[in-house]
Amino acid sequence: MRRHVCFVLAICLSTLQSALVSGSPAETVQQVQQIIAHRGASSDRPENTLAAFRQAIKLKATAVEIDVRTSKDGELFLLHDAKLDRTTNGKGPASELTMSQLKQLDAGAWFKEEYRGEQIPTLAEALEVCRGKIDVLLDLKEQGSAYAEAVAKTVREHGDPQHTIVGVRSVEQAQLFRKLLPQSPQLGFIPGPQEIDAFAKAGVETIRLWPRWLVDESLVPKVHRLGVKLHLNGSTGKPEEIIPLLQHKPDWLLVDDVATLMATLKEHQQNGKISAKLDQLIDKTGGPALVPGISRPNAVSFLNRDYKMLELPQELQGQPRYLFDGGSGNRVEITFKKPAVVFAAFEYNNTGAWSFPQGRSPEDHGWQLLSKDVYRGSSNDRLKDKPHFASIYFCEFNAGQTLSGLPPWWLCLAITDLKSAKQIPGFKAGTSGPVKTQPTFSYEAEATRPRPLQVPEFKNSQQWSQWQAEQRRVFQQQLVFPYRGKIEIAPVGEDVDRGTFRQREFAVTNDGQRIFRFFRLTPRSAPHKNTLPTIVCFMGHGKVNQILEDRNSYQHACAARFAEQGYLVYAMENVGMEPGGDRHHELDHLLRLDGYSWYGLLFAHQQILLQHVFADQSVNTKKVGVTGVSTGGLLALSAAAFEPRVAATSVQGIFGSMRVSFIRDRHRHCHCGAIPGLLPQFDLPEMALLVTPRPLHISNAVADGFSPAEAKRCIKLIAPLYEQAGGETPEFSAPPGRHEYAFDEALKFFTKTIGKPE
CATH class of the missing domain: 3.40.50.1820 (Alpha/Beta hydrolase fold, catalytic domain)
Known part of the structure; x- marks a missing residue:
């Protein structure tokens, strides 16, 4: 049964070939072996319940991931959180109750009323439901030999060791389970990329990398080079999430929403030839993620919305198109390598978001009307209680030309070669083409252009100290x-x-x-x-x-x-x-x-x-x-800058130029960060110079609003002055995490600078 399911998945995955950036289609098809339902089919059923596992089996997932804990009386049960509050009607630490007490709790009503009465299952119950039907991935929430032995004993008695995957979090745990369950494959939940080698050397067959780590392009080749399998986590199963993951040729994929993942794969199965057609026309793309699709009733219109296409002309149905995030259409860039025609819908509401800049008509930008009031979608489907329609326009592009400068909201309905476009009623070759418009002055470009530091030249430390004192006075007065x-x-x-x-x-x-x-x-x-x-x-x-x-x-x-x-x-x-x-x-x-x-x-x-x-x-x-x-990082930096008695400072998630990060990536920041009076003299690099010569640690993760690259650029900018004032270049760390506090790095810094408590 498992071989049959993997074969079906391989067929579905083969349809993604034209969208993949790296790896041949055959390699990608052969690579994916497991589709893992996270805590069961957790988007459809209450997580970590028997109902979620049965649904995962029904949806033809190849494995379920479950979280294993120990009750007060030593029974193994399933629950992700240490506390009962989120997913049951109980309160407090789950492990302080006996299994009998845990069984009295409701683990389903929090999700939907129809699942009221679902219980917290034991590990034995879960293994018996899954045995012979689906693989089981154990996420071990506890450590210790007694716990490990109890898990192994339960797997041997109620499950199938060959089809039970042990998720291990340390090399020692991997070695222990290799003795207890020698037949069971292991998945390494590595704490950081630096542990890849150690886990592979310990014989762990599969390594999980967090998607946020994949900006380091050396990690995936390293996993493959070591001969271990690659596991990646998703969540929604939607194309915009899954396609970038497939670029890394994972062996295993984990998602919450198995049904949506399967629908995504099926959609791409239908889109295989269409994606190939787009590849023949498109030289390169820029801006937001673009995912190939087709135009048809009930197709999704945008990647990040549940909007559907409701009505469109028959001649455009089945045509290739690109999907992107709604609201990001002004960032879309498509450069063509062959003559092509784009069909699109604009001006679908009166907010201006669907309109060209300065309220210009599509014709002003070289687009021609194909059909008036013929497209309708669920995003703006009614106007004054009547069905609401948008007109469809076309624009012809030659090889080397680029589509750009469109409104934030527009709908790509088709991209075809010139020969196919001539078969569409209403299209007239040679009547359209992109019009070069006069560019609008970019206040963003002006605001973010490189500027020198707002710091005067110094001849001695006395002048430096006087400048610092004056800056503190001005900051107090202004901010x-x-x-x-x-x-x-x-x-x-x-x-x-x-x-x-x-x-x-x-x-x-x-x-x-x-x-x-x-x-x-x-x-x-x-x-x-x-x-x-x-x-x-x-x-x-x-x-x-x-x-x-x-x-x-x-x-x-x-x-x-x-x-x-x-x-x-x-x-x-x-x-x-x-x-x-x-x-x-x-x-x-x-x-x-x-x-x-x-x-x-x-x-x-x-x-x-x-x-x-x-x-x-x-x-x-x-x-x-x-x-x-984040905000706490800015407060820490300013605290050190304006209180000379502070001995050491760890700034996390927010170092760089406010001009560059906040303005360019303002969609990633709360607008409260546009602090009046901060710039130019109190931009963050200038503020850091008020800390010198005291030690400063800066930590920017990849997912922070201020990127590691921007932090490094600014550190390089201030390093000569920092050292001139008698300090050392600020320390820098880029932990491979999300936007979060990097405690270990901060503790190491403070231990070195202000000492460890005796």
Whole structure:
């Protein structure tokens, strides 16, 4: 049965050949061996339940991935989260309940009412449902030999070891399971790309790489060179997600939505010849991802929307086309290598998003009308309670010409060769063609053009110090919100025992009115007389529990983790992001008329907090570090820049030129980051020069709004001045993660700069 399913999948995957950038079609077909349903068919059924596994079998997935934990009485059960709250009607840590208690919980109603009554399954139950029908991938949520032995025993008694894949997270775990389940293949959930060699050497047959790591083009060839298989994770199963993954020739694919993945494969099976036709016409493409497709009723019109084509002329049905993200049409570029004709729909609503720049008609840009009011889609299907239609236009391109400059929203309905276009009623050869229009002055290009540093030349350290002092004065005057009342700080409630540390909340008031709060985390090991190295953690967008408690958040509870390492820690909550709401945009709008911003409040609060920190008798004032990711990273950098007593700074996820990153990639940033008065003299490279000569660590991951390349460019820009002022070039790390706090890198930096607590 498994060989038959893989053969069917191979046929489906062969249709993707013309869309692939690398690898021959035959190689790609032969490469994909497993389609893995993540926690079962988790988009259709409640995850990690027997219903999800049966649905995965029905959809012809080749494996299910399940998460294995141990109950209080030693039974193995399935649950992804450590806590019950998200996927059951229970509360708290799952492993604190017996299996009997876990069975009393409802694991289905949270997903849909019709699945009320689904239980948390045991590992044995799951294996028996899957045995002989589908492979099982074990995601082992615990460590230790007793746990491993219990898993192996259950697999031997209730499952099929040859068709049970063990997901291992360490070389030691791989070696242990090789002894316990020698027949079972292993998948390496490697913690980072640097572990590829070690896992392969340990005999792990398949390695998982996160898609975000694939920007490093050396990783996939390395996996293939070592003779191990490649596993990649998807989620939606949609073409825009799957096709880029297939470019890397994975052996295994994991998705939540198996049905959509299968539909994607089937669609591409139908599109095989059409994709080849596009390849014959297109020399290169630019801008957003373009995915081949066909025009027909009920076909998806955009990649990122559920909009469908409802009505279009018969002669355009079955024609090849490109799909792209709705709203990104102005970035589409297609250069032709042979004469071609593009058929498209414009002006489908009156917002201007479907219209050419400056309200120009399609004719002004060289397009000609094919048919009036003949296309209808589900995006704008009705107008004043009547069916709403768009007109269809065509434009003829010669070899070497490029399609570009179109509206953000337009619909590609067909791309054909000239001979095929002549068969379409209404098309007239030689009457259309791209018109060169006068380019509009680009304010974006002007705003992001390279500029020299806003730093004067210096002859000696005294001049440097004077410049720094003047910059701090100007920053205070221009950017820090001026509270006019009396500032007071008082503790709130009692200490909260967090195990390895005690947590105390403090409220800050202005003339008796609360303005913000912060938290002091004191390690249990703190000596009574000696002072401690201290780290001030500034939070990014989100809630304060993300740095205090939530290790699964992008901030990874970094404040709590530093306290666990023995540091005295302060954590500031961002006003406007208190529990239960988010009003930071409202605050930002209120303050901008006076030339301030939401960040102006944060800068003011930061200074109040730092004054309190340096007055704390338990703080070693010579060993104070500041850190944060995203907004917290900007706050950490500014804190160090304008408080000379800060000894070391770790800035994460936000270093580079604001001109380059925020303006060019503004769709990736919250608009609150356009801080009035920040530029030009307080761009981030200039701000970093106010930190010198003190040590500075910068960490930018690939998924950050500020790219590693941009961070490196700016570090290179400031390095000579940093060193001239007596400091060392800022340290740089580019962890292969998403937009998140890189704790290990920060801990290593602070251990070196302010020391490890004794």
